[in-house]
Amino acid sequence: MKELRLIGEPVIRKDALEKVTGGAIYGADFKLPGLLWARFYRSPYPHAKIVKIDTTRAKSVPGVRGIVTGADVPYLHGSAVIRDQPFLAMDRVRYVGEPIVGVIAEDVEAAEEAVDSIHVEFEPLVAVLDVFSALEFDAPLIHEAMMEYPRTAAVTPVEGTNICNHLKLRKGDVEKGFRHSDVIIEDTYCVPMIQHAPIETHAATAKCEPNGSVTVWTSTQSPFYIRAEIARALGIPMNRVRIACMRVGGGFGCKHEMRIEHLAVAMALKANLRPVKVVMTREEEFVSALVRMPVHVKIKTGAKEDGTLVAQKVTIHWDTGAYSGWGPLVARNAGCASPGPYVIPNVEVNSLCVYTNKPLGGAFRGLGVPEVAWAHECNLDSVAHQLGIDPLEIRLRNALEEGSISVMGERVFNGGLKESLRRAAEGINWNVRSEGKARGKGIACMYKMTGTPTSSSAIVRLNEDGSVQVLQSAVEMGQGVETVIAQITAEELGIPLERVTLTHVDTEFTPYERSTTSSRATFHTGNAVMAAAADARKQLLQLVAQTWETEPDELDIINGWVVEKEGQRRCVEIGEFWTAGIYSKSQFPIVGRGAFSTVDIFDPIDPETGQSKRPTAFWMYAAQAAEVEVDTETGRVTVVKFAAAHDVGRAINTMTCEQQIEGALVMGMGTTLFEELLLENGRVTNPNFVDYKIPTSMDVPGEIKTFFVETFHPEGPYGAKGLGEPGLAATAPAIGNAIYNAVGIRIKDLPITPDKVLKALKERG
């Protein structure tokens, strides 16, 4: 194999300097001359008919330039899943915080004053505030027209109910499996509604042009997705919609779906060609951006005495709130992964996504897998304890490995799970009993698909001086993709890293990318960029070969020099092509293009059984182990040590890989120990960082060890696959299991707050 210069190295982020110096332009930083601001009148009811809207007083507020209601923008969008969302509520509101009227004004203050003077008359309707009451026989239907909405083939709504998707996974005979089990453990694990809590709230600016084009400057993870949504909603071709990406101050899935761009566009359509900016307050971010769906996972596992898993039945209720968004796909994705990364011959999963009159649930880092991992990993721990088997041992006995057949029917390849389990366990000295009375150790693992099929494309432009501009549309949002893409480009072209610049991401210029989600960018965009760089390299060597009257095969590129491997051993610096007369043969700078798609490898998932020979481009596998100390006086749980071992395929940038895992892990600690959105009658009661706690640097474990298990995925760039999400998924159950190990209590509802711990300790006696 060719020696690599830049792959597997701890390369410093390309975006570091810009960000630490304050030079980065985020969504809320963006300004244009003549900018107007918009604010929204939002629903105070979880479910109500809109009887009358009175904006008379609002119109007379000085500085107000326009008032927009649903009737002005009668468009539906729906995240490419189910098109059920209006730009602004039309005749009805379905959750507290739903925007009803938008006010455009010269400044925020005028817009807010006008919003405060709007009067809307409502006729309250019965609200559905719980996923189980939503399924009752006589529950009000939140979307009577559900079956009529355009939707993707990947979802299966259930007519006449509030169920907008029902995922089924069927393998073997689950009832027979339970009959043959020596032990059966059934439990229900719950996860509350939480929010992504990005540092940067949603912010977008939109502007219409005289010819009907519209541009949106926004901090989105998925500009092409937003472009398609807007074009489809407005009924205009995509070349009339431009999404220019600003820096993203935290995405985690909430900036994948269209949660603010449609509002900016709705306002811009009525703003007389002036740009309009919309920035969510923190409260709006909590109540009307996007949340992680609350979920109930009922899980029943049957095993033999030796720990071999025989059967598993999982029933999941996801509460997607008033509009579906990506909820149905979360239900699908996590449903498929809900039995965990094990060989289980008999499986039945029902994963239901349900409408309620609550804030919108959708994509959140891990796409449902952290929630189901919380269930299956705690449940498996219970099985192990019941059987008196070591929790590591039971996992190693059942874990998927090369050649295993998964619950989806796929033959496993490139599976580094067992190695990950061993490394994570070693990382906290698994076999050494914790010292101190209330200390314990826990381990958990996970697996997750990446979205498939999808595609990516890239353009590599060589400048006249041999420096390079890469046009691609994976969005840097802290995960380090810009640096990885630059490394791949420089490695493939054989040029120094500092010669490579990634352009801004902008649908007007940069080529198609499905989205920056699903831990997919390094694998997919990386492959597209590799292809584009290889294409540029080929043209470059052809040019030199033509001038030197030799063959491209006789040449190589080493650190910016084209060299002749044998013969005359001539060489030329790429920056000297003009002066060296190389360009005189064909005087144009080189444009390389590349694309990558997983369409050809994808085997469609059977809608009745969830079976597929190849459901995903790659599976991510990870194991994490925690050592905790429980304060039995206060109930407070402290994570003392954490070890994470991830099958990353190949770590292209060891520094950013480590940061990704650590970041996910700390985020996971927040979801495990603190975070929960509290609702009263559909209204969020803690929409601020005083009442809703996220982890700070003070909460980071004293010791975090990360291990890369490099399995070299055969289709990944240099063997790489993704790793953005797994770190979150294995965190909660590792902590939960460690608490059980420490003090013998099992908390089943996240977050594991001190009061729950104290209560459980008391019950334990």
Added chain:
Amino acid sequence: MKELRLIGEPVIRKDALEKVTGGAIYGADFKLPGLLWARFYRSPYPHAKIVKIDTTRAKSVPGVRGIVTGADVPYLHGSAVIRDQPFLAMDRVRYVGEPIVGVIAEDVEAAEEAVDSIHVEFEPLVAVLDVFSALEFDAPLIHEAMMEYPRTAAVTPVEGTNICNHLKLRKGDVEKGFRHSDVIIEDTYCVPMIQHAPIETHAATAKCEPNGSVTVWTSTQSPFYIRAEIARALGIPMNRVRIACMRVGGGFGCKHEMRIEHLAVAMALKANLRPVKVVMTREEEFVSALVRMPVHVKIKTGAKEDGTLVAQKVTIHWDTGAYSGWGPLVARNAGCASPGPYVIPNVEVNSLCVYTNKPLGGAFRGLGVPEVAWAHECNLDSVAHQLGIDPLEIRLRNALEEGSISVMGERVFNGGLKESLRRAAEGINWNVRSEGKARGKGIACMYKMTGTPTSSSAIVRLNEDGSVQVLQSAVEMGQGVETVIAQITAEELGIPLERVTLTHVDTEFTPYERSTTSSRATFHTGNAVMAAAADARKQLLQLVAQTWETEPDELDIINGWVVEKEGQRRCVEIGEFWTAGIYSKSQFPIVGRGAFSTVDIFDPIDPETGQSKRPTAFWMYAAQAAEVEVDTETGRVTVVKFAAAHDVGRAINTMTCEQQIEGALVMGMGTTLFEELLLENGRVTNPNFVDYKIPTSMDVPGEIKTFFVETFHPEGPYGAKGLGEPGLAATAPAIGNAIYNAVGIRIKDLPITPDKVLKALKERG
């Protein structure tokens, strides 16, 4: 030949709506948050040493954020010709208006106040204010280091003089030719200093980034040229320099060279990462942007009795002012074309470009050809009159045609000159004597090369819905190139025109383009876009063929539908690729790329003789005829009728072609009848539109007829070549010759003002 849908049609401009509604963003419209403004202290002397700069008072003006002098930005640039220009004057100033100190401030007023309080002590030097005194034996050298400046091989400075380029054209034996001539006419024709007078003055905004990158938002004709200049001057790679093009409110050559971007960059380098904007006042535009060089053309022509041309000697003195800019290339280009488009066996041309202490001369629509055409066409008219031959007849007798050998030694192909002469003459009823006593008719013709070798590139991106984004870098500045590029793209791809959008031009995103100058865009960029569209089309047909299990050859694209020509006659709308499952084979939108270069066809011009078998990608040929009326009381000349016949190769957009010709013609009338920059001791005394007149709609001739002579250039897209410049070149001599025909006077110095006419009438008696 395939039937064309969109080529040769009067398609309405793509940029029309944006411009008439005020939506277009020009250089001066561009704003960024935190914008600072810069103004400059400029030299009051044409030539002086800078002894001391005192900015003490300036620094204390409230709002001032920085003071920049030449010592702060010790960089040289030079339009890729001769690198002789400092960003700001260092130890010496060379013309009145040269920037010496820049002030950065929160607003223009503060910057101006600070500039007014700067005190600079000078030691005046002897100024060279005339091209002939610059050549005197003891003339001061304006650039002692001339021979040490880096320069292009295309120019030949003369050591120890102020001559920065000497172009030689030699063919046959000119002295022998004169000996064999029956008639010899020698005259000197002069053209004054004029200005491009764009509606939009030069405006640029620059901003530095923490990593040393710099972005310039500017209305330039030649973004890649500016990028290369800045990167080279600052010594940074090109991927660190971004030139984002704003709309251009008139270019005509003055926005090809770097005349403001370096000032904006110089200020931005000292602005603490804040953006700095520089907008020239109208006075600055006149004195320090760029001018058309004043020139003296001495021309001596020998002919046989029957009008056959035998010999011609031309000596041209170009006054390029204090810095060379594109002056040397003007001298070269126009020198080559100075004998006119005729077969002349014996030729000697000396074209000298000379430094003086005057405003900078450089590129101006036609690159010197209008100036030399003024000379050779009036001179030829004199030969005809002397011999008693009709002026049309003498041109037809000597004009280049298919197979002729030109004065440069090239065998002519694709030459529509004779047809153009006939059509122009017919257009004003040449053979019918003008009615009215002081009316007369004149005819003139011209030819001009396009810059060669150069190259262009383009990317055609197909969106998911079949609409298209074209990435290319030809700049729309009123000439209609955006519309032509869209037509070519839509034609090649077989899709409706409204599905095609051109992106903004921006070196960060759009691929390499040499420049939008030299009437080159339709031919060069057009070819690159054709190739990119053909590449996209090929991929598109392959995709469909793969899905339908047929061959690409069996398919065609008609108005947005891919159709099977024979067999099952299946069809699919391009926008329906996703739903029709076409993309399921290889699910990525298509990227086509194309490039075009004239390197391979170019035969380098011999520096001693100017001979070349192929000096240019194409020659433009045009003939224009005017009928004028001279008011013998006032001396005022009125152009009654004008006919223009242009060999355009092929008119891709008949409407914009007509507009281009009419625009050039009216601009030419201004240069013929009104325009002249007046200088006193090196200082321009009429730098405003009150004292410097350009034509208005009131000056447009009552009748303008345009004819396209379509010769179908074999290498042009659909046969097209350029036509941006010729309309200017044949205007002045057509009018001058018509005046002679009307009242028997020959004015040799432009502009033909009433006082010159009256004086000549008086002398005629």
